[in-house]
Amino acid sequence: MSVAHILVVDDEPDIRQLVSEILADEGFEVSVAENAAAARQCRRARRPDLTLLDIWMPDTDGVSLLKEWAETSELDTPVIMMSGHGTVETAVEATRLGAYDFLEKPLSMAKLLLTVRHALEASRLKRENIGLRQQAEPVSELVGKSHVVQALREQLKRIASHDTPVLLSGESGSGKRVLARFLHTHSARGQGPFIDVPVGGMSADGSGVELFGSEEQERVHYGWLEQANSGTLFLNDIAEMGPSTQTRFVGTLQHQSFVRVGGKEPVQFDVRIIAATSQDLEQAVTAGRFRDDLYYFLNVVPIQVPPLRDHREDVPELLDYYVNLLVQQDNLPYRRFTVSAQNFLRNYPWPGNVRELQNLVQRLLILGSSEEITQDEVNAALGAQPQQTAPGEPAGLELPLREARELFEKNYLEHQLKVAGGNVSQAAQRIGLERTHLYRKLRALGIDPKKI
Numbered sequence: 001m002s003v004a005h006i007l008v009v010d011d012e013p014d015i016r017q018l019v020s021e022i023l024a025d026e027g028f029e030v031s032v033a034e035n036a037a038a039a040r041q042c043r044r045a046r047r048p049d050l051t052l053l054d055i056w057m058p059d060t061d062g063v064s065l066l067k068e069w070a071e072t073s074e075l076d077t078p079v080i081m082m083s084g085h086g087t088v089e090t091a092v093e094a095t096r097l098g099a100y101d102f103l104e105k106p107l108s109m110a111k112l113l114l115t116v117r118h119a120l121e122a123s124r125l126k127r128e129n130i131g132l133r134q135q136a137e138p139v140s141e142l143v144g145k146s147h148v149v150q151a152l153r154e155q156l157k158r159i160a161s162h163d164t165p166v167l168l169s170g171e172s173g174s175g176k177r178v179l180a181r182f183l184h185t186h187s188a189r190g191q192g193p194f195i196d197v198p199v200g201g202m203s204a205d206g207s208g209v210e211l212f213g214s215e216e217q218e219r220v221h222y223g224w225l226e227q228a229n230s231g232t233l234f235l236n237d238i239a240e241m242g243p244s245t246q247t248r249f250v251g252t253l254q255h256q257s258f259v260r261v262g263g264k265e266p267v268q269f270d271v272r273i274i275a276a277t278s279q280d281l282e283q284a285v286t287a288g289r290f291r292d293d294l295y296y297f298l299n300v301v302p303i304q305v306p307p308l309r310d311h312r313e314d315v316p317e318l319l320d321y322y323v324n325l326l327v328q329q330d331n332l333p334y335r336r337f338t339v340s341a342q343n344f345l346r347n348y349p350w351p352g353n354v355r356e357l358q359n360l361v362q363r364l365l366i367l368g369s370s371e372e373i374t375q376d377e378v379n380a381a382l383g384a385q386p387q388q389t390a391p392g393e394p395a396g397l398e399l400p401l402r403e404a405r406e407l408f409e410k411n412y413l414e415h416q417l418k419v420a421g422g423n424v425s426q427a428a429q430r431i432g433l434e435r436t437h438l439y440r441k442l443r444a445l446g447i448d449p450k451k452i
Contacts, residue, residue, distance in 0.1 A: 003028065144311060199240045235273065239284055335368055
């Protein structure tokens, strides 16, 4: 269960002790600071989820400290101001600088706890809204009733109850982010942050500053690891992580701490790691592009995300889901797919998987005007379509080279397995392929030898 970390800043020892004890009794983690200098040090050591900040202090007053944090982009968590001699002007200034609320002393503990809980909930909702706006696929539940999706859903629910690292592998657009959100939502960390890290977009200098954060004089930038504290860190496209960042990240995971770029003191963290890739990480390890120790750390629980063509019976439900989502989310006009259009799309190969389906629905809702979406309109929206193969022609001639090659390999290997009675070793000998390599190829193509 994720626990919020609260920093209490007040120069009066009795108030610090009373507030910290009450918050601790309510299940929060609490740090205390007696002045602005100590508060800076506490925030440097660990990012708080909320700060209770007194205004009148001996070194730097609370409003000036709040302004300092706002100007250095450190005001990313709620601050509640406290004062026994506050004025309306002071409260207005604190609110203008980003304070969540203003409490008068002597403190009402009931009001304090209520304000703290409201501030933490508002912060959580703000994070979620920002995350959803940044995602092209704001889905945390698996859509579909096929056997493939139902089995995957049950597997994910079992895994969600554990904190072990998970590695999601699958084709681009197959829904790896959706699975990561599902795991987070159904875990004990579900109320904590979900930080989606686009590994391929990290800075090319290899510093990993986005991941680890940085320190420069009095300024502290909290990286993704600290932002994900008590929650989940989702490393999308993990194979794109640079060598120097991989090396540093391995040490971070081993010691459960790291040093910010430019910093000196280690920072502790508590996150659940979920990584995703559309590449063959085993092959990347063999080729020396990915560290084997990092691969073994991430691959504790491997999950193969099925491509949409392996559960095409879910296509009609997915079409309905994205129509309703886009109508509500983007205020697009409602339209429905005809039976012939749905049937056509059930038999479409979906090289871009669920992401391609969502983009298609969005395009049809934007460009169309009638209430129904017909098969002809779908054909036009898709552009170059897989056409019917002429009699006598081999299947797949109308497909792009990559899809045609995959289709041939799938048909060829299924045929060889049938000839070998489902025996992978015999099939490997027949086609002159090393057995381990054949197993990898079968997994990549979604072929189950037991079902041949």
